[in-house]
Amino acid sequence: MIILSNMEIIHTFFNPKSVAVIGASKNPRKGGNRIVQNLIKNNYKGKIYLVNPNSEGEIFGLKFYKSVLEIEDEVDIAIFYVGNTLIPRILKECIQKGIKGAIIESSGFEEVGIRGLELKKEIIEITDNFSKIRIVGPNCLGLTKIDGDSDSDKKGGFFTGFAVFDKYKRGNIAVISQSGTLNGGYLRHQMEEHPETGFRYSCAIGNKMDLDETYFLEYFLEDPTVNVIAMYLESFKHPRKFIELCRTANKMANKTIVLVKGGLTELGQKATLSHTGSLAENSKLIKAIIKQSGVIQAHNFHELFQFARTFSMMYNTKKKLPKIGNVSTITGSGGFGTILADLTKFYGLNFPDLGEKAYKALEAIYPEWMPPNRFALLDIWPAIEKSLSKKKVGGDVIKDCYDIVVSEPKIEGIFINMFCAGGENSMWNIDRIMKSTIMSPKPVYVNLIGDIQEIHRVSHLLSKSNIPNFSNLEEMVKNFSILLQESRNKSREY
C-alpha cells in the first residue's frame, strides 16, 4: 500500500481517473441517478462504473455492476449513495479492490446518535483508522471541481453531488461546507443570481469522519487558481492546524478565507448535534479560534457568498487593499450621503478632509452658491445644476468629480450611488466611469437604486468588470469594511 501525502489524497479526490457510483439508480428522481447525471452532463473525463446489485440494463449507456469487485479496471474513487447499514460491507470490498477514496453522501451516522456512532466505530475498524481508504463525508453532498464555464466548449469538471449543476462559471472561489444545502441549493441560487461569479471547487465535508476542513484548506492554499476560500463549519476538528493554515493564508498575497461558524450559541450547538453530530464547543474557545486565525467572519450564508464575491472581484482586478479606511462618495442624494456617512463611521471607515488640490479642482466645478464639502462626501447635485445652465452634460460633471477624488492620494476607495432609470438614460455615464474604475488600483463600489430591470442590466455590466455593486447601502459599506479588515489581517505579526 502506497501512503499518500495530504496533498496527494485531495488531488486524487478531485482528479480521479475512474469512479464507481455505489447505489447508482435507474430512477431519475433518486440521488443515485442524479450523481451519474451530474458526472456525465458535466463532462467528467474519467471512467464511470455503476454499482447496484438490484439493477439490470443500462443508463446513459453504462451497465450496472453487482459489486465493485466485478469491475475489471482500476477504480480511484467510490461515491456512496446507499443506506447507511450497507456501507461497512461495501467499504470492505472497496478496500479489497484497491480504491483510494470514498465520498460517502449517505446520512445516518453521528447525527442520529448511538446507532450511527456504532456504524462509525465499525468503519474505523474496517479502514484501520482510515489508513486503507480515505473518506469524505458521510452525510454530505460530495465534491465539485469546475474546469470550464457551462456555456463554453471547455464546460465541465468533476461533479459528484446529487444536486445537478447546469449553469456555472469557473472562477477563483473554493467552498468548504458542512451544510449540503450550502453546496447545493444555495450555491446554485448564487450562480443563478450572480452568473458572473466564478467558482473553482465546492466541497461538502459533512460529518468529516476522516478528511476535514484542514485537508482541503491546505490544498487550496497551494492551488494558485484559488484566491478565496469560503467556509461553513459546525466544528473545528483540528483547531491548532486550522489557525496555522489561516495564518499562512494571511501571509499570502493571493488568499482570503471567509468563515461562517455555526453553533456560536448554545442553541446553535444543540442544532449542530442533530445535524452533523458536532459536539458542543466552548463559546469562548470558538471566539478565540476565530480571532487568532484572522479570518473574515460572516454571520449567515448570504453574507458568506457576498463576502466571497467581494474578494473574488478584488483578486480578479488586483485592487489595492485600504490601509486606513479613507473613502469618498459621489452621490446625487443628500439623504443617501447622510446615511452613508453614518454607516461609514459604524463600519470603521471615514470620509477624510480633501487635500487642497482636490478641493480647488472641485470648487471650479461647483456653483458659488453651493461650494463642495471640505470633506470627501460629494453631493454632486449643485455641480450638475451648474453644468446644466452651461448646457454641459451631467455625466461629464460626474466623471470630472470622479477623476478628482480618484486621484486624491488620501482616498483609498470610492462609493458611488447610481440612479438607474429605465426608459431614459441612466444618470451616470456608466461606460466611462467603468473604464476609469478598471484602470484605478482603488476599489470602487456602486450602489444601484431605481427601476429594477435597469438595475439588473447595470449590475451585470458592473459585475462583468468585477466592480462590486449592491442595492443596499449597508451591504456596500460592510463589504468595503472587510477589505480594511483583511488588510489588517495581512499585516498582522504573529
Place this chain on the structure above:
Amino acid sequence: MIILSNMEIIHTFFNPKSVAVIGASKNPRKGGNRIVQNLIKNNYKGKIYLVNPNSEGEIFGLKFYKSVLEIEDEVDIAIFYVGNTLIPRILKECIQKGIKGAIIESSGFEEVGIRGLELKKEIIEITDNFSKIRIVGPNCLGLTKIDGDSDSDKKGGFFTGFAVFDKYKRGNIAVISQSGTLNGGYLRHQMEEHPETGFRYSCAIGNKMDLDETYFLEYFLEDPTVNVIAMYLESFKHPRKFIELCRTANKMANKTIVLVKGGLTELGQKATLSHTGSLAENSKLIKAIIKQSGVIQAHNFHELFQFARTFSMMYNTKKKLPKIGNVSTITGSGGFGTILADLTKFYGLNFPDLGEKAYKALEAIYPEWMPPNRFALLDIWPAIEKSLSKKKVGGDVIKDCYDIVVSEPKIEGIFINMFCAGGENSMWNIDRIMKSTIMSPKPVYVNLIGDIQEIHRVSHLLSKSNIPNFSNLEEMVKNFSILLQESRNKSREY
C-alpha cells in the same frame, strides 16, 4: 383670516380643491412639467392652474397664467418649482390670493448657507411667521396621497412631486421623510420590487421650514387608514412633541412607527448640514429621544421599508405580537437550522422545549432511528424519508409537523425554510400551508431559497397573502424580532 388647527392644515394639504403649479413648464424633462403630469396622470380630482409668466399656450389642455393673482377661482395649495430667489415675491402674491398652503420643492435655503438663511428670514417676515400661509418644504419632493391602486378604476390620489408615479397600490403605510430620494426613487423601487405592498401617504418634508414631522405624525395617528408610519429624519424639530406622539402611538393597537435617524454620528451630522441644513444634535440626546419615544429603529433605507412592510402585513392580517419570543422552525436543512438557531439567539428569540403533547405527536411522524429534537427546531428530513418509504407525500408530513407546532401553546411564531425548485414542484405544499398560516393568529415567516424564478413566483403568492418572506435568514429573524420589540413598546408604562 381663519386659523386652522394642525389637523385641518394637513387635511387641506392632502385634499385641496384646487392647486396652482408655480413654475409649470412645457418641457417634459423639467420638474415643473412632471409635477403637472403627476397630478393629471394620477387623477387628481381638483382644479389645476399653471403659473409661469414665461410660458404661452397650453399643456395637457391647461392654459398658463402669468401670476396666481390672474386666476379667477379660489386656490387652496400652491406647488412651487421655481428658482429660490423668486419665491418671496410669489409667496406674497399667494398670500394676497388667499392660498392656504405652499409646497416648496425648490432648493437653495438653509442647506446653502448664508444666502439661504437670508431667504428663509425673508419668508418668515412675509408670512408673519407662517401664520398667513403654511409651508411644506422647501427642498423637498412634495406630498403624495394614494386613494386607489394604479391598476384599478379607482386609480390615483394626489401626487405633487416631480418624480412621476405610475404603478402603486393603496395600503396602510405612510412615509415621512427628509430625503426626496426616499420619497421618489427609493419608494418607486420598493413599489416595483414589492408590488403587493400598499402605501397611503408619502410626505417629503425637506428642510421643514414650517411644517415638520410632528404635524404629519399627529395626522396619521388620527387617520384610521394608516397603520405604519415610516420616517426618515435628519433632525427632531420638536423632540418633546415627537416623543409624546410616539408614546401615544404605542398606546394604540393599530399604529407602529419605524424610524431611520440620519446623522447619528458626527460625520453623518456634517452631511445633514449640507443636505437639509439640519444643525448638529448631541448624539446622546438623539439616542435618548429614540429610546424614550419607543419607536422601531431602522439603520438604512432598505431596512426602513422592510420593517414597514413587515408591520404592514402584520396589521393586514391582525397577527398576535409575540410576548416572549418563543419560535419554532421547520426546515429540511440542518445547516440552515444551525445558523437560524444562532441568529434566533442573537436577536433575543428562542426555540423553547416542546410540550409533551406536541413532542409525542412529532415522535409518531419521525422514524425511530432519528427522533425529533426535544426543542422546537424541526429538521424534517428524517420524517420525510420515513413518509417516502410508506409511499406518502412529503408535503403531508410537512403539513402535519406544521400543524403540530402551530397548535403548541408555547410557540408564538414559526420560521419556515422553503426550497423553491423550478421545473419540478416545490418541496412544500404551499397552498395548504398558506391556508393554515392565514387562519392562525401566530406570525409565520418564510425563507425562500432555490431557483430564482420560482422564488419570485412563491414570494408573490406569499406576499399577496401577507405572509412575510425573505431570501436571507438574518433578515427573516430580524424582522421577527421587531415584533417582539414592538410588543414590549406597546406594554411599556410611562
